[in-house]
Amino acid sequence: MSKAQFNQGRFFEDFTLGETIVHATPRTVTEGDASLYIGLTGSRHIMHCAKHFAHALGFADKTIDDLLAFHIAFGKSVPDISVNAVANLGYAEIKFSHPVYAGDTLTTETEVIGLKENSSGKNGIVYVRSTSFNQNHKAVLSWVRWVMVHKNDPNAATPETTIPHLDKVVSVEDLIIPPELDANDFDTTATGSPRLWEDFEHGERLNHPAGMTVDDSDHTLATKLYQNNAKLHFDALAMKDTTFGKRLMYGGHVISVCRALSYDGLENALFIAAINAGTHANPSFGGDTFYTWSEVLEKWEIPGRSDIGALRLRMVGLKNQTAGSLDTTHVDVDGKQQYHANVVLDLDYTVLMPRTAK
């Protein structure tokens, strides 16, 4: 047994600046994954549901839901990057760069882009940029995350501190617009809403009317579909003795549920182009009922395009409280602002939306 029986994941001292880690278990995404995702979220976003509609917009086929692709790609990085993490500290620069189609095989790689040992000497922060490629070595999506990771050997050498520059918001110039996309003949009949890019106002808030209760079978089925094997989502026995007391819902699936709930009001938000930042404000569990509101943070024209524009949106996810029943995300606790106990998600992301035809 010269080789370890089990993959133990990496500790802080195992990361080297600039190295690239190729993650295991590439995955062919299929129509089956797309259907189960619809079943798990009720998603109705048209680019992922209707082949002839995708054709009309210039695509070879309907595409795999952006978030489904993300969850599968992300899950691959978990065993290597975050299995010894003390905490997931943040996310940035999540960019969707190429459509994923049923039949594509995704492989995820991660580059170490920053390291900073903490003053305690017991752990450190690792900054990584992960990229998922299809079978043609085309990058389909990428993201940056930074996690605090334990040191295994307290005497391991301290690396030089390198903190990468990260954009707070993916700028409109950095959005990757699929070149095949042509929304000049966009037909709002297919989405059910005439509201296009021009119809949204800076600062506008949408209290999406729908709610969805998610049971334990739902979120565990989703997370297993994503092949994200983080123990805390599946193992009720192990979770019994934690502060949660039960299986924790994968935060990524909360994003998916909120995105699906936001369909009513954002029918024409065809694609997610980027996720700028995100906070899982409170944990979610089986049995919780989710609601969501959206706020228009910015409206951007896209250079060289008159058929589509971008909206930077804030998506707030709530549990067990309707979108209209809560004005703000934060409450004052002893003079300190903190998230309301029913706020579970605070996401800053950017969508592409067709513009009104001239």
Next chain:
Amino acid sequence: MSKAQFNQGRFFEDFTLGETIVHATPRTVTEGDASLYIGLTGSRHIMHCAKHFAHALGFADKTIDDLLAFHIAFGKSVPDISVNAVANLGYAEIKFSHPVYAGDTLTTETEVIGLKENSSGKNGIVYVRSTSFNQNHKAVLSWVRWVMVHKNDPNAATPETTIPHLDKVVSVEDLIIPPELDANDFDTTATGSPRLWEDFEHGERLNHPAGMTVDDSDHTLATKLYQNNAKLHFDALAMKDTTFGKRLMYGGHVISVCRALSYDGLENALFIAAINAGTHANPSFGGDTFYTWSEVLEKWEIPGRSDIGALRLRMVGLKNQTAGSLDTTHVDVDGKQQYHANVVLDLDYTVLMPRTAK
């Protein structure tokens, strides 16, 4: 915000006799949907499960389950037609006219075929005929329903009363038989039962032996797969304060469960050709166990065909009580006949079944 943030659906005065409404979110139905449907119902109907068997009957491929196609097509009409409904009053003339294959994209349109304002002036009855088309503009199924809808403006003009003629039963002449179907070489080995059209007797009752418990995750997964977004199936929080107290199971999925349970005894009921009428006699909830019995209402020869015949069947769905333990669907309550509390479905439908080879 010149355009409404949310699609509010139509009120009574928004419907015009003869108009056609094209519903949103066309859907490509896939092998993934078919598999999840099998997982949710346990369905074994051979035309939807076995490609080479479908080939032997003349079809290009195994077909999408009739009811799965119906639920998806029907779900599309909900946001426009019934979101402001006081009540779903009835269904008629549900006809399956063309096979649906994995890869087909379904779009649903609805024609307003009748209007009748109620004497109160507060609401009215809208009669609609909805048709779902595939990507080749071929009608694959259609149905009539009538719903009572609120008026938004009590002073809106009263339309001329028009009540469409509707068939109580889709007659054998109006059944649409797929022209490719050739059951002359039908092999009962594949279905597991030698009982063909000739073997069924008028008035015969079959107490199907199987039972199936449906949990909340099961029926909500199904209804999300169908993209039917009616709140009362998903939102446990909103349902808590209703008379139901909890999420209501989509009545269409009850039909699917009963159809799957009826396999034992009706193995050779290959296709549903029509649904003549149907009543959801009582509500169903997660945790209910379903049973079903069938009754042969009529036996029809099909003009010009010696390979198949039609059976008009009654399918009675029960909850928490076996098929053999209840003789009739109704009970006497203070001299009035009403449905037994455990009867959840009373469906009148027509199937196609191969005949004994000459």
Next chain:
Amino acid sequence: MSKAQFNQGRFFEDFTLGETIVHATPRTVTEGDASLYIGLTGSRHIMHCAKHFAHALGFADKTIDDLLAFHIAFGKSVPDISVNAVANLGYAEIKFSHPVYAGDTLTTETEVIGLKENSSGKNGIVYVRSTSFNQNHKAVLSWVRWVMVHKNDPNAATPETTIPHLDKVVSVEDLIIPPELDANDFDTTATGSPRLWEDFEHGERLNHPAGMTVDDSDHTLATKLYQNNAKLHFDALAMKDTTFGKRLMYGGHVISVCRALSYDGLENALFIAAINAGTHANPSFGGDTFYTWSEVLEKWEIPGRSDIGALRLRMVGLKNQTAGSLDTTHVDVDGKQQYHANVVLDLDYTVLMPRTAK
């Protein structure tokens, strides 16, 4: 009603030595089934997940999970063989002989290979060998089982006793290696573990770290996907008055869950070549959390192959107790060895694993 309304299954006297029974409801296995299986188990075995990886090993496409194919094939035999069974007595010689691809249609046939009436005259043991074929009449897997079946007519003639010879272990010479398999360029990056056939030791035990809680919706969804219609898995009302008191989890799905949990540590166990024997030591129910340990029983070189070897493994499934917390499977009860109450599975099977390149 000259023909019985319902298929009653076979009684002991209905089986004839040497006869072949073709089972009903052939099934086309699809990408949808593969995806739902991943959702239900979290399985990451690479041959079933990644198309380009399967190509690199010589296969036409990623293959359907061995156990998914087994469950579907096996389910077909239930209505004919074991519906009147008093007990399922044993399994042997489960051999996987040909890859199953999405789109293949499986049909199962069973040959009666042994009969032995019990001395009571009330029942007897039937030995059968079942084989599942694809649409090209190629055998894809086969198994032997023996069940005790009731006699319907106590006066039925007693057949000559025939007990087939069965291998306790499928020998390495009898393993069927897919001729297209070429693992000379096997890349362990794809599976995440460098441990290959040479790295495992006879007697080595692996306490797989992962655990998985399976709820009622999960196991019933799985068993319906497999179209195994044995009542005790689905009908909570009927089960209420049994000694179990609730729906019993299909033992085959327990195998699938344990196989998925064993991925960590057995990443390179690409294929199941054979199952030698198996015991469902205790029943499992919705809500149970599963763990598993593996033990290397034998290491075999494969004649004529230097790229792969075989490992005969023991896979022990536990409920509600971690793999590391139990040393042995048996406990002493009044001087008698019996399975510990938390042991649910004791499986003896053989996998193919790439060898270290020369």
